[in-house]
Amino acid sequence: MASAGGKRPVLLLRRTNDLVAAELRARFRVLNFYESGAPLLSFLAAAAADPDPPRAALVVAGGAIRVDSAFLDAVPSLGCVVTTGAGVDHIDLAECARRGVVVAGAGNTFSPDVADHAIGLLIAVLRRISAADRYVRRGLWASRGEYQLGSKLSGKRVGIIGLGSIGSLIAKRLQAFGCTIFYHSRRPKDGASYRFFPDVGGLAAASDVLVVSCALNDETRHIVDNGVLEALGKDGVVVNIARGGNVDEAALIRALEEGRIAGAGLDVFEKEPDVPAELLSMDNVVLTAHEAVFTTESTCGLADLMIANLEAFFSGEPLLTPALSQVKHGYYKRDP
Template structure:
């Protein structure tokens, strides 16, 4: 007896359709891996001149699984173009750009990247902190521009050892950041939704209190309605003019307009920012500040992490199409 193809499968292929939502250029190996196992519908390459909603209506009406590549918005109106959708595989850890309420109401499961990026993001957070404190990026520019020859020594940076570091969000990424900072002799404290007795670090019930007792804040938490602009004017004020903010979470965690003003007035010591509120746009005022290190939302992206992400994505899609349990299922769906 012949087996029946999955609903949404290309006739005769025996492989289910998988829709890819907004594939960036660096993800081509990721796309190739998906194509090895599934019939991939990719509006960007299949019909680049056709409006996305028209492509979805014409090609993806029976599609049951969607892979959302990167922090790309997936609002309710897009989801409603996919009446058969039952799974969204997010390739990010944060899912703040996906309309989870719509997914929950329609019974659409949502998975994320889990711990895939945790170590790479933690490495990057520490690198940003070292860069801001020791002024490595500005020193590089100083040498390249010939200022070392013309003006002499570059201004001194600050040491990391002994700094009081507050971590906002002691989850997968935050705990790896703390582990990396311990050999530097940093005094580590944290704020999280609840106290975590398994960790030996000081807990502060509010971000304001954490900032008041920190030289550095490293933001590793997810973006929710509760954490939006959690770094506000009051938090920046108590962090004071030697304080440093590192953000590898989401841009919306910081009141960006206030941050710009604090940095321009010299009321903060510096910032290392991998994420912004309106990416890829960012405040142009930051471009001229030597105490700010800017990065294009790339903390998570290494060939190694992307390979692991591809394996996790394929594994979850295979589990879905064979009615097996999913990994990294987002709570609340």
Template sequence: MTATLAIGPYNQSERPALEESFNAHVVADPSEAAGMDPAARSTIKAIAYKGHLPFGGAEMDLFPNLGLVANYGVGYDAIDVDAANARNIRVTNTPDVLNDDVADLAIAMWISQGREMRQAEAWVRDGKWASDGAYRLNRKVSGGKVGIMGMGRIGRDIADRLAAFKTDVHYHARSEKQTPGWTYHADPVALANAVDFLFVALVGGSATEKYVSKEVIAALGKDGVVINISRGSTIDEDALLDALEIGAIAGAGLDVFVGEPDLNPRFLALDNVVLQPHQGSGTVETRAAMAKLQRDNVAAHLAGGDLLTPVN
């Protein structure tokens, strides 16, 4: 009998580490956890959770002695924190260690979209450069007007990078932040009106669902580009697709999608988008750091110590 259950698609370095550190029992998803023997479930004090499947009150109630759900990832929208609070269960996440990777990908999607790097690379690899001449001119990105929707830690890391590209930085957040003179907009539509490139760095969950609304997308206008590294849910995806298809905005760079990995096939017909498979934090280095922080939270809970990165 073990005190630690690991739920989710752990990889070949993460799984042995969980087993060695805690003698953890590892299952693929919440439904497999539900199928465990009740006696085994009753010994579980901590769950190391990975993935985007919902984990709510019903799942928590399967484990009468559960005291911690330690999420792998900074976004914990899969976990019902209100339900955890009602059961006196603590929740942790893995913030900060992934900020750099996510910000890097945001910047690269931004430049790649404007500079048409995917199409330009195909031009080389298909031999068109030699047969048909220079690739077509595209769009300058540095020096542009950029907006950050959600100025949390990841938003700040994106903005700090953008500033080095000589951009004019604007942002929207629930409240004004300490910045190096960047322009705050209390209204998301006003932010979109002020910029050409909009970086979405909101937290996920119901409070931000379709926060990048049809109105925000319309306000970006025909030169507007949306970069999203947060959650697919933060954008009104149908409105985004409509705008991309008719050229009401210029393009998008997206690492996250509603219903991923089954993304809306309308995206695949577009040439003005950069599409990435939710790999914002997907480096060997960062995933190792995230897995370690998750384990450190589990260890702290089992030892009765302070959690490193508590959510509630």
């Protein structure tokens, strides 16, 4: 049922820029959590008590709001959740499936931007670009002379953990630098010409660089642990543009402090937005604020996709980018 004026009610549980907010309001009756000023549970209770309760919600990927049984209990009218990222680790997919709640992700909207960012982080670490920038800005070039040598990207052996949409684009970009690509995934990828490693330790031992590009779930939490870092070795570099929980952050810090790996490029952290103080002081580490997905172009594309998924749901059509797929045993799994 549509609300007064014919607009369908939608919960907005993520911050948006003015352009996206205006686009949403033009099509839907938006119940904005951040504009309400209310605690989350109070906001959800008020939404559930609305004469025309919301049937869909927009949530930020990787944010503090988790779509679990408690969340769904609070707003039982929901039939659709649209998340604004490729990752769905903040959503209980099995519970959504049990309740008949469909879930839409961001599809491949961000994939090129994240792949670009991964390459940028890797070059910045290897060539010490951020540290060299600080060196110049502090006036040390004139007083101390040339900055220390970096390492080239060309010809490096790069192991990619997760050869999905993003991982595949990272591999293609690295091929242009003459890198040798290896990968680890749940299973070998059809059509992939790169060497497959069934375990991450073997991948690390064969690589100069590890790029983390996999989903976060029970199997991949801390997939890069102390043993993997030891296998990577003292000249190795880790780049993580997936989720902070994919890397054992404490083990990574120890390996960097002890010189057991050479550096890291990190866009994600285990307890965002808190970043360990140890990382902030390391010149061989490049840090960004979980921003690999955010460009002007991707933000516009995401807004269009969010609206299209909502319109599809309210029209009874299939979602454009479903995050769930049904299997014969009656449960759901992540799409490969």
